[in-house]
Amino acid sequence: MDFDINRKSAVLFDMDGVLYDSMPHHVEAWSRTFADFGMHMEPTQVYMNEGCTGSYTISKVSLEQRGHDATPQEIEEIYAHKAEIFKTMPEVKIMKGALELMANVRDSGCKILIVTGSGQKNLISRVLRDFDGFIVRERMVTAFDVKRGKPFPDPYLKGLELAGVDASQAVVVENAPLGIRAGVAAGIDTIAVNTGPLPDDVLLSEKPCALFHSICELADYWKRNFRKSL
Numbered sequence: 128m129d130f131d132i133n134r135k136s137a138v139l140f141d142m143d144g145v146l147y148d149s150m151p152h153h154v155e156a157w158s159r160t161f162a163d164f165g166m167h168m169e170p171t172q173v174y175m176n177e178g179c180t181g182s183y184t185i186s187k188v189s190l191e192q193r194g195h196d197a198t199p200q201e202i203e204e205i206y207a208h209k210a211e212i213f214k215t216m217p218e219v220k221i222m223k224g225a226l227e228l229m230a231n232v233r234d235s236g237c238k239i240l241i242v243t244g245s246g247q248k249n250l251i252s253r254v255l256r257d258f259d260g261f262i263v264r265e266r267m268v269t270a271f272d273v274k275r276g277k278p279f280p281d282p283y284l285k286g287l288e289l290a291g292v293d294a295s296q297a298v299v300v301e302n303a304p305l306g307i308r309a310g311v312a313a314g315i316d317t318i319a320v321n322t323g324p325l326p327d328d329v330l331l332s333e334k335p336c337a338l339f340h341s342i343c344e345l346a347d348y349w350k351r352n353f354r355k356s357l
């Protein structure tokens with residue numbers, strides 16, 4: 128481990144693929160959406176792009192496959208379509224170990240924040256319900272709160288501001304390559320948790336300070352290593 132959790136006072140959690148096992152839903156929703164608009168998106172691409180705002184992803188795919196950017200109106204239409212499909216899918220499950228991790232982090236005295244690129248209003252309101260006692264709306268950064276999403280550092284810088292701490296006092300928990308890039312770009316020690324199908328090397332190439340293979344594994348690590356929780 129290339130960092131010391133005992134020097135930390137705030138934890139900035141990504142949401143999809145960290146707190147919720149929602150990535151398989153996103154894979155299906157994006158794949159169906161792009162097909163309906165005459166484009167396509169492979170599962171690996173969804174995982175590689177994870178963390179970006181919907182409009183960033185739509186622009187990128189449009190440029191790659193049609194040779195031109197999507198208009199603002201198209202972006203809105205395509206993203207609304209994706210959100211509609213997402214809504215019809217079975218409810219996403221809380222990631223195994225996420226509540227335990229939250230409890231361990233809270234017991235260690237750290238502030239808890241959520242920093243997500245998501246603009247799925249239903250999932251955002253669900254977080255407040257599911258993680259009641261750990262999360263408040265004032266400590267959430269979503270797609271609605273920043274102009275530039277991940278992989279830019281902006282969402283995590285906003286998270287630091289909301290937490291009222293310096294980068295050195297915070298730690299980010301991320302599952303996506305571009306999310307790790309955003310955390311590192313904000314100057315924050317970033318823990319990678321590989322909860323998806325990408326090889327570890329893809330995540331490690333973004334220079335996280337540590338890598339775990341499940342949220343349960345990180346929850347155990349936190350409990351064992353944070354002195355205030357012992």
Ligand code: MG
Binds near residue numbers: 145178301302
């Ligand atoms: Mg994620």
